[in-house]
Amino acid sequence: MLGFARMQAFRAGGAAVALLMLACAHVRADSVPASMAGPSRGETDWSGFYIGGQLGGAWSSIDWTQTNANFFNTLGPVVLGTDTGFHASSAAGGVLGGYNHQIDHLVLGLELGATAVDLSDRRPSPFFPALDTYSTKVGWLATVAGRVGFAWDRWLVYGRGGWAGGNVEVTLDSPAAGVFATKDSWANGWTLGAGGEYMLWPGVALGLAYDYVDLSLDETTVCPACGVGVGFGTPVVDADYDIQSVSARLSFIFPPSH
Numbered sequence: 001m002l003g004f005a006r007m008q009a010f011r012a013g014g015a016a017v018a019l020l021m022l023a024c025a026h027v028r029a030d031s032v033p034a035s036m037a038g039p040s041r042g043e044t045d046w047s048g049f050y051i052g053g054q055l056g057g058a059w060s061s062i063d064w065t066q067t068n069a070n071f072f073n074t075l076g077p078v079v080l081g082t083d084t085g086f087h088a089s090s091a092a093g094g095v096l097g098g099y100n101h102q103i104d105h106l107v108l109g110l111e112l113g114a115t116a117v118d119l120s121d122r123r124p125s126p127f128f129p130a131l132d133t134y135s136t137k138v139g140w141l142a143t144v145a146g147r148v149g150f151a152w153d154r155w156l157v158y159g160r161g162g163w164a165g166g167n168v169e170v171t172l173d174s175p176a177a178g179v180f181a182t183k184d185s186w187a188n189g190w191t192l193g194a195g196g197e198y199m200l201w202p203g204v205a206l207g208l209a210y211d212y213v214d215l216s217l218d219e220t221t222v223c224p225a226c227g228v229g230v231g232f233g234t235p236v237v238d239a240d241y242d243i244q245s246v247s248a249r250l251s252f253i254f255p256p257s258h
Contacts, residue, residue, distance in 0.1 A: 044154045044199045046107050048255040051097040054209070056247030059089040060119045062136050063240045064170070070233035071179055071226045072134075072172045073127050080128075086121040086136045092245050098147070100253075107149035107156060115141045119243065131176055137169040138241060141213060143191050154199040156207075164191035164213045170221060170237050181223035181235050189215035189241070197251065207249040215241040 064084040066073050073080055098111030117138055125132035142165045149158030165188050172181040195209030217239040226234040 043105075044151065045102055045255060046100045046149075046151055046156055046199075046205075046253065047102045048253050049097070049099050050205075050251045050253040051095070052205075052249055052251035053093070053095055054113070054115070054247040054249045055093045056091075056245055057089065058092040058115075058117045058119060058243060058245035060087065060138060060241060060243045062086040062088070062119075062121070062138075062242070064134070064136070065238045066235050067238055068233060068236045070235040071223070071231070072125065072132055072174065072181065072235055074231050074233075076231050081126060084123075084126055084134055086123065086134075088119040088121040088136075088138075090118040090120075092117045092141075092247060094141075096249065096251070100147070100149075102151060105151050107147070107151050107158065109147040109149070109158075111143075111145050111147055111160065113141075113143045113145075115143075115245070115247075117141060117243075117245075125172075128174075132172065132174045135169075135171045135173070136239070138166050138215075138243065139169070140167040141243065142166070143211075143213070145191055145193070156197045156199075156205070157195070158197075159192075159194045160211075161192045162190070164189050164215065166213070166215050166241065166243075168215065168217055168239070168241065170217070170219070170239060172221065172223075172235055172237075177225075179223065179225045181221040181226060183219045183221040183237070185217055185219050187215040187217040187239070187241065189213060195249070197249065203253045203255070205249075205251045205253060207251065209247050209249055211245050211247075213241070213243040213245075215243070217241070 094115030096113040100109035119138040122135035145160040145162030147160045168187045191213045193211035197205045197207030223234040
């Protein structure tokens with residue numbers, strides 16, 4: 001159910017972004033003369049390929065649900081609970097690249113990004129706190145997002161949305177019993193965000209961006225010592241990752257030749 005709900009949210013978010021882009025393009029097409037294929041005379045042109053980097057901070061809220069009775073959440077035949085929450089924060093830094101096309105003040109684009117984070121949290125099990133520990137980690141985030149922006153003078157403000165993915169880790173550990181369950185996986189989801197940029201010099205832009213990423217994971221962990229039968233079993237963990245970040249960006253723009 002969790003995976004299906006997150007997929008529905010992803011589809012709804014993607015559809016909303018696509019409709020917004022189409023609506024903005026339709027408004028501009030109706031209100032801008034056909035002769036205006038680019039920015040007004042004297043305005044900054046944001047068209048072209050660009051590459052750059054970003055640096056800032058990220059924070060996360062992560063929810064686990066153990067969807068089966070297993071070694072880490074049962075006492076004999078009794079399931080003691082299923083849910084665990086985590087919170088983490090870290091620095092975030094990475095690379096980005098994309099393409100913009102400007103029509104008067106409207107800027108449409110597509111951007112790819114890769115960001116390194118260390119969103120890690122380790123805490124006692126809520127079911128056997130004296131015996132077991134749970135930990136979670138997000139190490140990398142990747143995004144492919146469409147952008148819709150408005151430009152005037154040297155400024156550009158934009159919204160963005162699309163696909164997101166991340167490298168995630170779940171671990172359940174019972175040192176006294178010598179039982180260790182873990183999974184290192186790639187989780188998929190969606191992203192939404194907004195930002196602003198200022199053209200410092202021709203081809204060099206400085207900006208600030210906020211991004212929200214939602215990832216979901218439905219995985220069976222690896223646990224050779226978890227055993228089978230009543231009171232045993234390998235954990236199946238559904239996890240939802242809500243990640244927010246704020247980053248400063250520096251981009252180098254390569255305008256198309258005319």
